[in-house]
Amino acid sequence: MHDMSAHAxxxxxxxxxxxxxxxxxxxxxxGKQYYxxxxxxxxxxxxxxxxxxxxxxxGNFAIPGLHLLSSTGAPGNVLTPEYYLQLMxxxxxxMVFFVLTTAPFAAFGNFxxxxxxxxxxxxxxxxxxxxxxxxxxGFLVLVASFFVGDGPTLGGWTQYAPLSAIGSVGGPGExxxxxxxxxxxxxxxIGQLLGSLNFITTTLDMRCxxxxxxxxPLTAWAWFITSVMGLTAFAVLMPACILLILDHVAGxxxxxxxxxxxxxxxxxxxxxxxxxxxxxxxFFGHPEVYIAIVPGLGIVSHVLITNMxxxxxxxxxxIYSMAALAALSYMVYGHHMFxxxxxxxxxxxxxxxxLVITIPxxxxxxIWLGSLYGSKLRINSASLFALGFVxxxxxxxxxxxxxxxxxxDIMLHATYFVVGHFHLVMGVAAMxxxxxxxxxxxxxxxxxxMNETLGKVHFIMSFIGAYCIFMPFxxxxxxxxxxxxxxxxxxxxxxxxxxxxxxxxxxxxxxxxQLIFVYNLIYSRFKGAPAPDNPWEGTSLEWSTATxxxxxxxGDKMPVVYHDPYQYSVExxxxxxxxxxxxxxxxxxxxxx
Amino acid sequence: MVTTIHEPPTIELDRLPSHGSHNGxxxxxxxxxxxxxxxxxxxxxxxxxxxxxxxxxxxxxxxAFTSALVVRQGGAQDxxxxxxxxxxxxxxxxxxxSSITLEVARRRIAAFMGGAKSRAESPARWLYITxxxxxxxxxxxxxxxxxxxxxxxGLATNVSYSFFYVLTVxxxxxxxxxxxxxxxxxxxxxxxxxxxxxxxxTSRYWHFMGVLWVYLLFLLWMKL
Numbered sequence: 084m085h086d087m088s089a090h091a092x093x094x095x096x097x098x099x100x101x102x103x104x105x106x107x108x109x110x111x112x113x114g115k116q117y118y119x120x121x122x123x124x125x126x127x128x129x130x131x132x133x134x135x136x137x138x139x140x141x142g143n144f145a146i147p148g149l150h151l152l153s154s155t156g157a158p159g160n161v162l163t164p165e166y167y168l169q170l171m172x173x174x175x176x177x178m179v180f181f182v183l184t185t186a187p188f189a190a191f192g193n194f195x196x197x198x199x200x201x202x203x204x205x206x207x208x209x210x211x212x213x214x215x216x217x218x219x220x221g222f223l224v225l226v227a228s229f230f231v232g233d234g235p236t237l238g239g240w241t242q243y244a245p246l247s248a249i250g251s252v253g254g255p256g257e258x259x260x261x262x263x264x265x266x267x268x269x270x271x272x273i274g275q276l277l278g279s280l281n282f283i284t285t286t287l288d289m290r291c292x293x294x295x296x297x298x299x300p301l302t303a304w305a306w307f308i309t310s311v312m313g314l315t316a317f318a319v320l321m322p323a324c325i326l327l328i329l330d331h332v333a334g335x336x337x338x339x340x341x342x343x344x345x346x347x348x349x350x351x352x353x354x355x356x357x358x359x360x361x362x363x364x365x366f367f368g369h370p371e372v373y374i375a376i377v378p379g380l381g382i383v384s385h386v387l388i389t390n391m392x393x394x395x396x397x398x399x400x401x402i403y404s405m406a407a408l409a410a411l412s413y414m415v416y417g418h419h420m421f422x423x424x425x426x427x428x429x430x431x432x433x434x435x436x437x438l439v440i441t442i443p444x445x446x447x448x449x450i451w452l453g454s455l456y457g458s459k460l461r462i463n464s465a466s467l468f469a470l471g472f473v474x475x476x477x478x479x480x481x482x483x484x485x486x487x488x489x490x491x492d493i494m495l496h497a498t499y500f501v502v503g504h505f506h507l508v509m510g511v512a513a514m515x516x517x518x519x520x521x522x523x524x525x526x527x528x529x530x531x532x533m534n535e536t537l538g539k540v541h542f543i544m545s546f547i548g549a550y551c552i553f554m555p556f557x558x559x560x561x562x563x564x565x566x567x568x569x570x571x572x573x574x575x576x577x578x579x580x581x582x583x584x585x586x587x588x589x590x591x592x593x594x595x596x597q598l599i600f601v602y603n604l605i606y607s608r609f610k611g612a613p614a615p616d617n618p619w620e621g622t623s624l625e626w627s628t629a630t631x632x633x634x635x636x637x638g639d640k641m642p643v644v645y646h647d648p649y650q651y652s653v654e655x656x657x658x659x660x661x662x663x664x665x666x667x668x669x670x671x672x673x674x675x676x
Numbered sequence: 677m678v679t680t681i682h683e684p685p686t687i688e689l690d691r692l693p694s695h696g697s698h699n700g701x702x703x704x705x706x707x708x709x710x711x712x713x714x715x716x717x718x719x720x721x722x723x724x725x726x727x728x729x730x731x732x733x734x735x736x737x738x739x740a741f742t743s744a745l746v747v748r749q750g751g752a753q754d755x756x757x758x759x760x761x762x763x764x765x766x767x768x769x770x771x772x773x774s775s776i777t778l779e780v781a782r783r784r785i786a787a788f789m790g791g792a793k794s795r796a797e798s799p800a801r802w803l804y805i806t807x808x809x810x811x812x813x814x815x816x817x818x819x820x821x822x823x824x825x826x827x828x829x830g831l832a833t834n835v836s837y838s839f840f841y842v843l844t845v846x847x848x849x850x851x852x853x854x855x856x857x858x859x860x861x862x863x864x865x866x867x868x869x870x871x872x873x874x875x876x877x878t879s880r881y882w883h884f885m886g887v888l889w890v891y892l893l894f895l896l897w898m899k900l
Contacts, residue, residue, distance in 0.1 A: 206722030276733055283729050284722040314729065318736035322846075326744060329842070334832035337748060354754035354835060359747045363740060 096634035106216070108208035109634060113215050114194025115528065120219055121186035121517075124177050126601070127226070129594050131174040138162045140580075140587030142570050153234055156255070165255045167569035168237035172256075173225070175240030176264065178510065179371065180271055181222050186517045187378035188313070189218070189278055192306040194528060196282060198625045199303045201291025201642045203635045205281040214281070218274035225267035228260045236260035239567065241368065244338035244360035248330040249352075252345045262331050265324040272321040275313050282310035291624075293644035297399065298663065300623045300648040301388075304402050305381025308409045309374050315413075316370040323363035330355070361423055365416040372509050373412040376476075377405055379516025380447060383469040386519045387451065389621045390466040391458040392659055394649035396450050404443040404450075411440040421489045422496045430489040437487040444480055448473065464538025465619075468519035471546050472512050478550075479508025482557060497567075500560020503553045511549045518545070518600070525607065526614030530631045533611060537603040541596050548593025555582050620660050623648050627664045727877040731884050734850060738888060741846065742895060745839045749899060756834040758900055760893075761823050767816035768893055774809035775886040777802050778858075782879050785865065789872065803862050806882070810855045817848050836900050843892055847885070854882045 097103045107113060137144055138161075145160035156166030197205055205211050228235040233255040238247045242264065251258030286299070286307040299307075326337040330352070338360045339352035384401060388394055395401055417425065417433030451473050460466055482504040485491050495501060518541070525533045564571070564579055571580055617626040624644070628637050642664050650661035653671045661667055749755050781802030788799040821841065824830075831841045857878040864870040 207726060280726055280729050280733070284726045288722045288725050314733050315736045318733045319740040322737050322740045322744070325846075326842070329831070329838065333838075335838040336754075336832075336835050337744070337838065341754065354752045356748050356751060359744055362747060363744060366740070 106212060108204070108212045110193050110197050110205050110208070110211060111528075111632060111636075113211055114190050114192070116215050117185055117190035117193055117218070120215075120222060121182050121190055122601070122604075124181035124185065124222060125514075125597075128174050128177040128182060129597060131170045131177070132590060133594055134162070135167060135170055135174065136587040136590040138167055138569065139571075140584040152229065156234055162569065164569045165237055166234065168239075168567065169235045169256050169260070171567065172237055172239050172264075173229070173235050176225060176268070177222075179240055179375070180268065181218075181225075183375035183509065183513045184275065184313075184371070185218065187382065187513060187520065188306065188309050188374060189214070189275070191302075191382065191517075191520050191524065192282060192309070192378065193278070195524065195625055196303055196306050197285055197289065198628065198632060198636050199300050199623055200285060200289055201294050201624055201637075201644060202285055202289035203637070203641075206284045206289055207277075207281050210277045211281050214274045214277035216274075217270055217277065221267045221270035221274060224263055224270060228256070228263040228267075231263065232256070232259040234260060236264045241364055242327070242360070243364075244327075244330075244357045245340060245343060245355070247360070248327060248338040248355070249343065249345055249350055250331055252348055252350070258331070262328055265327045265331075269321050269324040269328070272317040272324070275317045276321075279310040279314040279317070282306055283314065286310075291642050291644060294663075297402075298644055298647055300381075301384040301395075301398070301401060302378075302381040302623075305378050305384075305405055308405050309377045312370045312374050312377070312409050312412065316367045316374065319363060320367035323360065323367070326363075327360070358420070358423060358425070361420050362416075365419045366413070368419065369416040370409070370412045372505070373408055375509050375513045376516075377408060379472060379476075379513050380405055382516045382520040382523075383472045384451070385623075386465045386469040386523050387455065387460075388649045388651070389523075389619050390461040390463065390469075391454060392461070392651045393454070393458060394647075394651060395454045398647070398649070401447060401450055404446045407443040408440065408447075411436055411443070415440055418487060418492070421492045427489070434487055434489055438484075441480070441484065441487070444476075448477055448480075463522070464533065464535055464542060465519050465523035467539065467542040467546075468515045468522060471542060472515040472519060474546075475507050475512035475515055475549065478554075479504055479506070479512060483508065495560055497565055498560035499556040499564045499566055502566050503556025503560060506556070507549075507553050511553065515545075518542075521604070523619065524625070525604075526618050527625055527630055527632070529608055529611075530614055531607055531609075531611030532614050532618065533607040534603050537599055541600045541603065544596035544599070545593055548589050548596060551589035552586050552593060555586055558582065622646075622650055622660050622662045624663055627662050721873045723871075723873040723877045727880050731881070734884070734888070738843075738846070738892070741839075741843055745843075745895070745899060748835060748839070752835065754835065756836050758829070758836060760840075760896060760900065761820040763816050763820050763823070764893060764896075767813050767820070768890065770809050770813045770816060771886045771889050774806050774813065775883050777809060778806040778879055778882050781806060782875060785870070785875060786872070789870075800862050800865050803858060803865070807855065807858050807862070810851065810858065810882075814848055814851065814855075817844055820844070840896060840900060843896065847889055847892055850888075851885045854878070854885050857881060 097107065097109075103109075104112065107116075134146060134149065137146060143161060146157075147160060149157040149160040149162070153166060156163055156169065162170070193205075193211070197203070225235075233251070236242065236247070236256040237254055238257065238261065242261065246253050246257065247261050249257065250261075286303060290296075290299075326335075329335045330337050330339060334351065336352040336355040338357060339350060339355040340357060341353045341355075343350045343352065380401075384395060414436040415433055417429055418437045421430050421433075460470075482500065486495060486501060486504060522533055522538050525531070559579055559582060562575075562579055564576060568576075571577060571583070614630050616628070616630045619626070624642055625632075627642060643666075644663045645666055646661055646663050646669065648663055650656070650663075650669065650671065652659050653661055653669050655670055657667065661669060781799070784802060785799045821844070824837070824840075829837050831838055861870060861875055861878050864874065
């Protein structure tokens with residue numbers, strides 16, 4: 084036996100509280116830690132969005148206690164324009180990095196990838212532990228910027244240069260706030276690189292007997308593909324953050340042009356390229372969109388199949404489509420820069436693959452719809468959120484067709500249309516994927532069932548609420564409502580204020596639904612009904628072990644896999660589901676074997 | 677809600693794989709007759725795969741730095757060319773030599789593990805030489821930085837110097853990781869717990885550091 088795997092296989096269950104629950108090398112504990120971090124981050128991000136939405140609807144409304152966050156940013160409990168932008172930046176950063184990347188990929192992937200591959204742990208458990216704690220430190224550094232100097236950065240989650248690189252002369256938070264932002268994200272990148280290393284090696288090398296690549300469930304494939312994207316994308320963002328920090332602390336000129344005058348001051352930089360930051364950022368940034376959504380594609384497929392009681396129309400095509408999305412995601416990043424001053428020919432070059440990427444996306448959707456057609460779907464909270472994901476993914480994806488074309492993007496760029504697009508397709512859809520995964524796997528993770536009634540209420544309110552928030556965004560965008568404005572004083576914007584008020588009410592309503600979810604999560608964790616080993620009658624390996632799984636995942640008996648992952652309703656089988664570990668011989672011509 | 681409790685399937689003991697041999701292989705299907713003894717373990721070891729994954733990530737990082745350099749230089753009016761410190765060429769020879777000594781060490785240790793102890797009385801000797809050459813390389817790089825700084829060329833003097841420092845320091849930091857790996861290998865060898873895969877993974881990393889340096893030197897020589 085080799086040393087590293089021996090390490091992974093033979094480490095016994097820890098006994099001390101610190102090693103068991105805090106600095107644990109158990110992938111399941113790390114997965115839960117990631118989930119807890121994502122939940123905390125989501126609550127912070129949601130609270131920020133509430134504050135912003137109230138300000139946009141009723142600009143003079145004093146939010147009690149807001150001055151405690153920043154006496155200068157919210158004097159009299161009303162946001163200043165600058166502080167609005169600072170909160171907006173933090174909302175975007177926290178949500179994209181610490182929720183949408185952390186929950187579907189790092190949290191669920193850590194918990195379930197080794198189990199679904201039939202491994203006892205990841206091959207480098209100490210790296211895995213570091214991965215979480217590094218990410219956690221990254222979050223603390225980011226949150227610290229609320230309380231240091233003049234608050235967090237106001238440059239948006241994309242941190243476009245030169246604003247992000249000129250220092251405190253650029254406004255509140257543009258000095259120490261940006262340094263903390265870039266440090267936080269740089270640290271976050273290290274954490275995700277360590278995680279990706281473990282995910283890839285687990286998938287390739289740690290599979291149990293009989294678990295060929297095509298026998299991996301779609302979730303495992305999604306996490307594997309995402310980890311390949313993460314490995315390459317975060318490795319590019321980290322050097323970009325280093326260069327940004329150097330422009331601040333060392334006086335270099337990577338991103339700041341010559342003779343730039345800000346607030347009557349000539350900046351000492353020379354010759355920097357403002358577009359360089361955009362190139363580096365979006366080379367990471369577009370794959371990041373798919374890092375957020377591809378795990379959702381896997382989770383939703385997994386949940387739907389289990390509840391449809393039949394496999395997808397094509398297992399292989401779904402996998403190839405996810406891989407195609409990942410590959411194409413590197414070729415389309417320039418569509419974020421259509422109006423940046425790039426050569427128009429470049430816009431065309433980036434527009435074409437952007438339209439091509441809709442093909443694998445459409446194939447995935449068609450496979451879902453075709454598979455759902457005529458199925459007797461079991462309706463539960465998980466399957467409802469999976470359906471909701473499909474709906475959001477389609478609705479958000481359709482607006483992408485428009486934005487993919489430079490001629491239309493010139494008009495819609497930097498309007499609420501874009502905000503509506505990415506919130507639906509990347510934000511809400513990914514969140515629905517997280518919810519589907521939570522309701523589906525909570526029993527396995529905690530040993531208790533979640534409350535289904537509360538789950539369904541949560542779904543209905545979230546589904547209606549999300550559409551009420553983000554569909555009007557498209558209308559606002561077409562009407563020319565520019566994003567990142569903290570007040571709407573222009574003549575053409577004043578008639579749109581009632582729409583903003585409606586959106587704010589919808590946001591508060593939808594946010595309230597999330598509090599129901601949090602209540603359900605906490606209540607069920609302690610008081611929920613005990614969960615059986617296989618409550619949904621699933622077939623993949625996580626359902627063939629105890630609930631919750633033992634320290635080494637499978638107890639004394641290592642799993643052996645005999646079947647493809649989704650053997651439902653197979654003719655001649657003794658039950659309507661045949662587990663991957665079942666030695667039962669099947670006469671199923673569709674099996675890979 | 678469905679509440680069926682599923683019993684895990686019974687697996688016959690003689691069909692159970694040996695505990696811990698968890699390699700599924702690239703396509704490790706159970707034969708039609710179900711005899712698991714015919715299934716071969718042929719998946720690469722995680723450390724072998726892991727090192728390639730890590731190297732891919734490092735490649736992307738330096739590709740990003742390279743593209744930043746090319747883009748930044750492309751439209752720059754302020755780019756100042758300068759002659760690289762000559763010690764860098766000596767350092768290049770040192771790091772190439774360290775790769776050779778490490779390869780000698782790897783082969784001798786392999787022979788040592790294979791039982792041919794007479795061929796290498798002290799298998800760690802060449803590792804110590806490699807370690808020394810690695811430290812010499814870092815010292816040489818430090819000398820180059822000090823030399824440039826003494827001439828008044830700092831990180832912010834011009835963006836060409838900025839790239840010089842960023843690329844060479846980033847490489848040196850990665851190389852320090854390799855030195856840490858070498859120390860770990862020597863420690864394990866001395867305690868007779870060294871695994872072949874650990875040695876091979878460390879070697880690959882070290883050789884990659886050498887190749888990366890040659891590439892960086894070429895890039896800096898071309899662009900600066």
